Amino acid sequence: MFDRHLSKDIFDELMNGKVINKHRLNNTGQEELDPYFTELMENLDDYKMQYDMSGLELVIKPSYALVREVKDKSIDLKTDISMKCAILLMILGKFVINGNYRMSKLTEASGGITVDELAILENNDDVIELLEKGRMKGPLSSEVKNTLVGRKLLLEIPGAQKYILSDAGRAFFDEVVQNYVDSETSSGTTL
Amino acid sequence: MRLNRDVIIEKILAHQSSFMQLLDHIDMHGISLEFPEALFLSLYRNNICLDKDANTQDILSMSSLLTNGIFISHDKNTGMVSIEPAIVNLLRFLDVKRAKKLSRVDFENLRKRVFTTCSDIKNADVDSVDFEDHRQSLNSLLIDIHGIIRLNCEGLEAQVASISATFSDYINQSENINVFELYDKVMALNERYVLPCNEFMDPVMEIKQSLSFTQSVLQVINYLKDECQLIKEANAVSYRLSAISSFYKDISQLVEKLKQYATRLAGDRATFMAIDEAYNSLLDSLTPLRHGKKKSYSLTPDMPIFETYTCLDGLAKHKSRFSALLNWDEQKTDKRFKEYLLMIERTESIIHKTPLIPLQYIQDENETRQFEIAMFMMQHSLPNTIDDIYQYVHELLSAEIDDYWLGDALTGIQEITLAVDDSKMRVTRQPKQINDGHYYLNYQPVSFKENINV
Numbered sequence: 001m002f003d004r005h006l007s008k009d010i011f012d013e014l015m016n017g018k019v020i021n022k023h024r025l026n027n028t029g030q031e032e033l034d035p036y037f038t039e040l041m042e043n044l045d046d047y048k049m050q051y052d053m054s055g056l057e058l059v060i061k062p063s064y065a066l067v068r069e070v071k072d073k074s075i076d077l078k079t080d081i082s083m084k085c086a087i088l089l090m091i092l093g094k095f096v097i098n099g100n101y102r103m104s105k106l107t108e109a110s111g112g113i114t115v116d117e118l119a120i121l122e123n124n125d126d127v128i129e130l131l132e133k134g135r136m137k138g139p140l141s142s143e144v145k146n147t148l149v150g151r152k153l154l155l156e157i158p159g160a161q162k163y164i165l166s167d168a169g170r171a172f173f174d175e176v177v178q179n180y181v182d183s184e185t186s187s188g189t190t191l
Numbered sequence: 192m193r194l195n196r197d198v199i200i201e202k203i204l205a206h207q208s209s210f211m212q213l214l215d216h217i218d219m220h221g222i223s224l225e226f227p228e229a230l231f232l233s234l235y236r237n238n239i240c241l242d243k244d245a246n247t248q249d250i251l252s253m254s255s256l257l258t259n260g261i262f263i264s265h266d267k268n269t270g271m272v273s274i275e276p277a278i279v280n281l282l283r284f285l286d287v288k289r290a291k292k293l294s295r296v297d298f299e300n301l302r303k304r305v306f307t308t309c310s311d312i313k314n315a316d317v318d319s320v321d322f323e324d325h326r327q328s329l330n331s332l333l334i335d336i337h338g339i340i341r342l343n344c345e346g347l348e349a350q351v352a353s354i355s356a357t358f359s360d361y362i363n364q365s366e367n368i369n370v371f372e373l374y375d376k377v378m379a380l381n382e383r384y385v386l387p388c389n390e391f392m393d394p395v396m397e398i399k400q401s402l403s404f405t406q407s408v409l410q411v412i413n414y415l416k417d418e419c420q421l422i423k424e425a426n427a428v429s430y431r432l433s434a435i436s437s438f439y440k441d442i443s444q445l446v447e448k449l450k451q452y453a454t455r456l457a458g459d460r461a462t463f464m465a466i467d468e469a470y471n472s473l474l475d476s477l478t479p480l481r482h483g484k485k486k487s488y489s490l491t492p493d494m495p496i497f498e499t500y501t502c503l504d505g506l507a508k509h510k511s512r513f514s515a516l517l518n519w520d521e522q523k524t525d526k527r528f529k530e531y532l533l534m535i536e537r538t539e540s541i542i543h544k545t546p547l548i549p550l551q552y553i554q555d556e557n558e559t560r561q562f563e564i565a566m567f568m569m570q571h572s573l574p575n576t577i578d579d580i581y582q583y584v585h586e587l588l589s590a591e592i593d594d595y596w597l598g599d600a601l602t603g604i605q606e607i608t609l610a611v612d613d614s615k616m617r618v619t620r621q622p623k624q625i626n627d628g629h630y631y632l633n634y635q636p637v638s639f640k641e642n643i644n645v
Contacts, residue, residue: 017508068505077504078492180465
């Protein structure tokens with residue numbers, strides 16, 4: 001049986017354009033299971049029906065969930081938000097490469113990208129142009145805060161002013177790598 | 192000025208850090224033992240000249256080193272100076288990290304020499320001088336190989352230890368280490384130097400149309416034992432082989448360690464290459480938008496660059512879209528009107544088609560009753576004189592009709608008054624009343640004086 005209190009919170013989260021991740025950070029910055037995701041998985045049929053009846057689709061991935069409108073064509077699912085998220089995540093990925101960091105900088109609680117590092121990135125010409133062309137008016141730090149942290153693609157480490165990727169954020173980079181592997185495989189190049 | 196070499200070597204050892212830099216340059220730029228004159232002069236000026244012993248400057252000067260054979264030649268045209276191999280070997284011996292790493296070509300040359308010598312032993316007459324010379328040559332060669340392998344292994348271990356430290360720093364998020372450079376370094380060390388050494392000593396390595404180092408030596412050992420009955424000599428060769436093969440395990444561990452690093456780094460490298468390519472593609476997609484016009488200068492979600500990123504498809508704030516509709520202010524804006532039109536278009540018009548019923552004759556009960564009363568009154572023969580028409584009709588009809596009421600009397604009275612002449616009727620002023628028990632009627636009595644048929 002679904003939990004009425006949780007279902008209301010889940011509804012608010014999903015309808016406000018946030019994803020629900022399998023894991024969240026506790027007060028000490030350690031990963032723990034997110035009760036929202038557990039609630040969704042334990043009562044999946046009920047929740048699917050709830051959003052089906054409202055003309056929406058509850059998308060359940062192995063490590064996160066989101067709600068979207070039902071569209072006939074995949075191109076119609078491309079939203080401003082998904083575009084902005086992709087741009088910002090790629091900026092963070094490039095930062096890791098240029099800084100000679102490992103990806104764990106973005107994935108492990110021992111790492112994390114700091115607010116100061118974001119402030120330094122704001123002066124990068126490519127970043128400035130990407131934000132402008134992506135119709136993001138704010139500085140990078142506030143766009144990251146509003147768009148990525150606000151939608152739970154990044155998680156803030158409590159008390160550290162540092163951010164790491166959530167399950168959904170990691171899924172984005174997994175997809176980037178998979179696309180690359182597929183393209184290299186189809187072109188016959190060996191990694 | 193001619194000097195004893197031990198004096199010069201003593202000074203070189205005192206300033207070995209400077210000479211090691213010459214060695215690094217040689218290792219970095221090729222296999223010939225040459226370095227630029229400018230490099231030596233720089234080291235001489237910055238390091239050697241600072242020595243408190245004034246003689247050092249003279250002993251280690253360019254001219255002194257050339258005169259005493261430490262430097263073999265100085266080409267004025269190219270500015271390159273060549274150094275005596277013995278000094279290079281001495282420096283390599285001092286620092287195992289700088290020991291010359293043997294390449295696949297070096298090991299192949301060693302294997303060929305061993306194979307040839309072993310073949311010569313087997314082809315020579317056991318009692319001949321050549322046989323003894325070849326046997327001694329093999330012993331000497333195995334001693335050389337033992338030394339070379341030992342030095343090579345020490346050098347490789349030092350190199351792998353250096354890479355291990357770098358890898359550890361990389362794992363601990365050091366910013367100074369580039370994953371691509373580290374990966375290339377690991378792969379180069381493994382493939383160019385460690386693997387050939389490992390393969391050289393591999394006991395099960397098979398070589399087409401020839402024999403491996405181990406197979407060649409084992410064949411000779413068996414030949415000496417079985418064919419020549421030279422057990423002591425065979426054991427001596429066997430000991431040498433065991434000594435050399437003892438490094439195989441160490442090298443195998445290095446190979447394993449480097450493979451682990453390479454596997455780990457390859458994963459990160461692939462991730463970084465993927466992100467780098469995705470980022471560069473994103474930047475490339477900006478190029479057509481740099482046209483300086485005021486329209487179509489921004490990225491849009493439907494562009495091909497975003498097509499392959501599907502995991503966040505449909506992510507949007509659904510509440511805001513609905514609240515915009517529900518929280519309209521009271522002002523009359525065109526937005527409201529447009530939304531009204533949209534709503535009309537979206538709404539399927541529902542026509543309530545009520546089935547039509549054919550018009551039917553509805554018989555009025557009152558009308559039927561009045562008609563029957565009229566017919567009754569017409570058929571009734573009235574007397575010639577009626578003192579009170581109201582009273583008369585009232586009594587007549589109440590006796591005739593079961594569910595009589597006062598309205599029936601009015602119908603009957605109307606029929607009589609229509610049928611008789613008005614001049615024969617008289618109205619009395621004194622009012623009277625009739626009732627049916629439920630209704631009453633006050634009237635002025637009307638009398639009739641002639642017997643007529645209605």
